[in-house]
Amino acid sequence: GDSVTQMEGPVTLSEEAFLTINCTYTATGYPSLFWYVQYPGEGLQLLLKATKADDKGSNKGFEATYRKETTSFHLEKGSVQVSDSAVYFCALSPLYSSASKIIFGSGTRLSIRP
C-alpha cells in the first residue's frame, strides 16, 4: 500500500544552518504531497504542498520539490531560525483517496540552537 518514509530525528542544527529533511514515498500514480509542521503544544499546520511532478511548494523560506523519478519530496531551508524548532511531517494523499485521506510519515523533530 501507499506509504511515506522520512528521516528519523531528532535533528539538531545551529541557527542559520542549511536544513534538509528527507522524505520518500511509495504510491500508485501521482499522489499529492504535503509537509506539515507541529509547533510545541499545537496541532499540525500545512506548511507547503505539491500536486504534480516537478512542482515546487514553498512557504516561510521552506521549499520542497516533487520528484517523481526518485519518489522524493525533501524539505529544505537555506537558513534556519530558533523559531523553526518543531516536528515536521511529510504526507501524501493517494490519487483515489476517499474523503481525502492522508498518509503521514512518522515525523522528524527539529531543534535549532541559538
Added chain:
Amino acid sequence: DVKVTQSSRYLVKRTGEKVFLECVQDMDHENMFWYRQDPGLGLRLIYFSYDVKMKEKGDIPEGYSVSREKKERFSLILESASTNQTSMYLCASSSGGVNQPQHFGDGTRLSIL
C-alpha cells in the same frame, strides 16, 4: 482561515468512564477526521466522516465510536475509557474533492487514570 476547534486542550478521566471529545469546524468542510498521536507511532487514523451521519473506520477504531449529526461537528466517543487510551487526540477537516489538505485543531491531551 480555516478554524478547527477542539473543546478541551486537557482532559483527565477515570477508567471505565464514557468520554466525549468534541470538534467543530467553521469552513463547511465535507470531511472530518479523528487521529491519535503517540510518541514513536506518529499519527494514526481512528475514524473519519465524509458527510453528515456517514462514518468510516480508520486504522485503529477499536474502543472508539463517532457521531456526526451536523456538518460542522464531529464527536469522538470512548465508550469505556482505558489507560491505554491516554494520548493526544487531533481532529482535522478537509473540503471535498481530490487531494485536499487537512486542517487541524490544537489537540486534546487526554489522560485516563
